[in-house]
Amino acid sequence: EWDRLSTKFADFMEGKKRVVAEATSGGKPFYRLRAIGFENTEDSKRFCAALNAMKTGCVPVARN
DSSP states (O other): HHHHHHHHHHHHHTTOOEEEEEEEEHHHHHHHEEEOOSSHHHHHHHHHHHHHHHOOEEEEEEEE
16 A cells, blocks of 8 residues: 555655554454654644545544
């Protein structure tokens, strides 16, 4: 999926790296694909707003 997104949104994905995190919901495992390499929270919000505007799901997550 990262490769597909990197090709489709090359301008937005430049300089970003991927992190795959395993999680569990309802007792079933699933995987979250995360992009890292943002300057700040506002940068990640702009990134997601652009992807969401192009009908690609994205949720900005602030690091604690």
